[in-house]
Amino acid sequence: MPGLVKMKKYNWKDSNMALFGSDLERQVKKASALGEPAWKDAGTQPGLQIWRIVKFIVTEWPKEDYGKFYSGDSYIILNSYLEGDSMDLKYDVHFWIGSKSSQDEYGTAAYKTVELDTFLDDKAVQHREVEGFETELFRSYFKEIVIMEGGAETGFRHVEPKKYKIRLMQCFGKGAKVAIQEVPLNKCSLNSDDVFILDAGTTCWQYNGNNASPFEKARCMEFLQNLEGERAGHCKGEVIDEHSISEGHEFYKLLEANEAATEFEEVELxxxxxxxxxxxxxxxxxxxxxxxxxxxxxxxxxxxxxxxxxxxxxxxxxxxxxxxxxxxxxxxxxxxxxxxxxxxxxxxxxxxxxxxxx
Incomplete structure (x- = not known):
């Protein structure tokens, strides 16, 4: 897995802390929450709801894309549920920060998460999630988590062969909990313990490492089938195994043609x-x-x-x-x-x- 990406420094002087905790601040937050169109149906029934921050605006994320996130974006995730025999809904609200999300985006996501909690009368448990370091609770909401480079505008459904951005994704995890994350597009990203998908738009390869688990293989196969379905027949999937693939295979040729690795800065704890x-x-x-x-x-x-x-x-x-x-x-x-x-x-x-x- 790549190292952490340094986040931009936060300037305390940019924050007006003077009104924190005052009745006026509470009233302003509540009024703002009630006036936010995105919260109209938030937390009204059990289930998951996801929003993405787009230029300071909270926008609904398509249900068919739940579990898919872009490293250049920030999201708000609300899980509403019933516990025991009680009919009172309980809430967990998370804001997810992509490693390349801008300060404006993750700052808005953080503020809007607090606003959503205010809208729900302070009943929600709030969680901060960071790409690649998500909590077990957050991961439990999805069969798989897929993290891709760029923002949602660089979507992967509409396939134009000459314009499509080739992606290499790594499938990894323990047991049935498997995640899929985009990694640098070169041979150095491959290993024998995981499964990888090379998505070239009209052709996708599933590369099974020699020691990959059955869960990783099965999840990648499902992911590959979903891509084929989403692209309405414009994408052909192929499964290859590490021990049987030749050095001259097109899979390797595509990786060798894109050897520019992504550099990450490690942050010491x-x-x-x-x-x-x-x-x-x-x-x-x-x-x-x-x-x-x-x-x-x-x-x-x-x-x-x-x-x-x-x-x-x-x-x-x-x-x-x-x-x-x-x-x-x-x-x-x-x-x-x-x-x-x-x-x-x-x-x-x-x-x-x-x-x-x-």
Missing amino acids: PSDKKLFCVSDASGKVNFSEVKSGKIEKEDLGSDDVFLFDSCEQIFVWIGKNASPAEKRNGMTYAHVSIVSSERNIYLQYKYNIELMFK
Whole structure:
């Protein structure tokens, strides 16, 4: 898998934090949420709903494309469900950030996710997802996750042989949980443990590595069949095996003709765990670091919201007596903290304290 792509630096001075947590800020958010056309039918019945951010606008993502994402875009995903015998819907809302999504797009996705939670009367659990590092909960919504380069405007259904962008996709995973992600278009991307699809528009090859699992092969075969169906007979699929393909095969020739590899910048994770607090005890919402190093459950208090940075993951924990202002702003501060540190890591909101310290 390629390394992480550095995200643009976030300038704290670009954010007006003065009104965070105030009644005015809450009223403005609620009014904005009620006026957002995209939320009209959001969370009205059990099921999955997905939107993509297009030039600051929340646009509905086609249901037939659920599970397919572009690295140049940002998305909002809402899962509405019933639990037990209760008829009250529960919600998980995720915003997914593509590795090449612009700051405008992922900033809008983050803001609109909070707005959607406001629209749902603060009942949603919010999650931040980053391309290639999605949570198990997020992955559970889809039979497969397909991540492609570019934005949705570079769609893959309409096939014009002379204009089509050739793509190499890697199919990988453990057990039945399989993901499909676009990788650099060259032979160096291949390995013996996974399955790959070379999509040349009118012809697609499924390359089975010698050690690829039956789940990966089956999922890629299904993906290949779906491509053929979506392109209405204008795409022919072919399955090839690593041990039997010749060096002169057209599959290799296409890869050798596109040897320009994509470079990625690695981001080093910090080594010290940190605990932050969101509190309005002073009459104004403040965000501050309270401890670093060894963090224990006893360091949390019931009256505030805490951000626990475990270096690999950030948890937003809400004390049972936390004020509405503190609850509303925990996710906002957590997202800004991640962006400013240039790390692509998990963000879990309203999290169970026992799981935080496992």
